[in-house]
Each structure stands twice: as structure tokens, then as C-alpha cells.
Amino acid sequence: MSPVTEQWADVLTTHFALGEELPAVRAAAVYSAESGFFAVAGRDGENGRPHFAPAGGTGAQPGSDAFDPSRLEALWTAGEENAPPPLLRLGEVVWRRESLEQVTDAVTGTELDLVLLREGNRSMWVVRTRQGICIFALVDGTNEGHVAEARSFALDFDSFLVGQGY
Template sequence: MSPVTEQWGEVLRTHLALGEEGSPVLAAAAFSAEAGFFAAAGRGGEDAWPYFRTGASAAGSGVGTPGGEGDRADDIEALCTVCEEAVHSRGLRIAGTLWQRESRELVSDVVTGSELELALLREGGRVMWVVRAGQGICTFVLVDGDSEAHITEARSLALDFDSFLAGQGY
């Protein structure tokens, strides 16, 4: 898979309602075991890369270089494992922040019948959903705030997006 970052950024924005006022999603990113983080989108055009990548590898270029300077502070091995199994129970270091897994569940996609793996990560008052679709693709969805309504709505959007990915063959 060789994704084009701009196209994937637009797909993230569209499917996760990042252009809408009051969206429960603050930022989102797509990750593959093969390419690392390859697309990110923030609400209202905000630069989402700082939420998901550390250092200069994310700045400006839109794509970090695997093994580059920015990857050293991130737990890339654990991130790759996200795409193979569950989020590590010890948590993940993403953009210098340690996120702890709060819950994990398997959800059956109603359209394709494939299993989607869903994990809720927490860091202080921040919440992030991680959904693993097939073929080593994960979506990271940072919730705007920690209200139950936003967490639930962001979960639905994340699952809808990954259902879309599964329908596209990812």
C-alpha cells in the first residue's frame, strides 16, 4: 500500500466530521505497520501531526520518515503491534505522551463481517480511540474533551470510518 497523504487526510476529515463545528473529534491519524503514521487531520484545518508524531519528521512534510529522528521518542514497535493484535496493556507512547489502555473490545463490522478491534486509551483527561481494521491499518481518533457524549460519538465515528476502510479492502 502506498497511500497519498493528502487524499487520506481528506478522507479522515470527511469521515470523522472534522470540518463540522462541535465535532467530538479533535484530531485523527491513520497508521500502518508498513508505513507508520501516514496521514493526520485536525478539526478546522488544525495541524494534527503534533498529536501523533514527535519532532521535525512530522513538521512541514506531512509524512514522517520511518526510523527518523521523530520516531525515537515514540513506541513504534508497540504501535506496529497495535496493527497485529491488541494495544499493549502497558500503554503506548505517542508523540512523547504515554497513553494507557482503558478497555478493549472486538466489534463485528455489519457490512463486511470482518472483526474490528477497538481500544480506548487515556492520558490524564484526554481520551483516544484506536481501531484496527484489517491488513495492518489502524485509526487513531483523539476525542475533544472527556465528556461521555463526545467519547461515545467519537467511538461511533471511528467505527464507521474503519467499517469504510474494511469495505475498501483495507
């Protein structure tokens, strides 16, 4: 395991241990175009990888449910008002973009793209830095308070990665 992957697992595990009885984030991952999903963790030691890519899958293959990085870029573009929202397949789930916003990281001052994805009543936040790193935070349950808490978690972890030089 790389040092960043170990740090990521430690940070996520600590977040879950210090959180409330039902943590807001069920699983989280870090993605880069060069490395793919280079760090994935789940709550309470759960394997988080199936939430982001099929078990054993490493790349997009025709007809597979593997993550297609070219679809990720569509999340960051503002569409026409009447156009359908961009979709992204992660694991076996097709997520649709519900919102897109640009925020300034309070710690680093960098501009970030922040997307809320929805699939039915499930939610996931995706943060993209200018360095091309994306943080995915899968919300646990349907509680809107968890959605807001998971947003904060994703932004906090982005600050952590930027501080590490990513």
C-alpha cells in the same frame, strides 16, 4: 499526497464541517506497519501530526519521543487482571489502555480490535483491522458523549478504508 491521504483529509474535513459546534474528534490518523502514519488530519485545518509523532520525527530513535510500533502490538493482547495496562507513547504523551474489545464491522462483517486509550482526562480510540491498518481518533475535550461519538467515527472510517481495499 497519495489518493488515500487526500480522501482521508476530505472525509475528516467533511466530518468536522457537518458536525456540531464542538466536533468530537480533534485529530485522526491512519497507520500501517508498511507505511507508518500515512494519513493524518486535524480539525479546522489544524496540523494533526504532533498528536501522533513529534514534529519532524519519522521513526523511533533511542531516547526520542517518536512512535515505537512494537509497543502498538501490546495494545491488542489481553493482560492478566493484576498486570498494569499496556502503554503507548504518541508524540509527547504516554497513553494507557483502558479497554480492549472485539467488534464486528456492521458494513464489512470483519472482526476489529478496538482500544480506548486514556491519558489523564484525555481519550483516544484505536481500531485495528485484520489487514493491519490502525485508525487513531483523538477525542476533543473530556465530554463522554464525545468519547462515544469518536468511537463511531473511528469505526466508520475503518469501514471506509476497508471499502477502499485497505
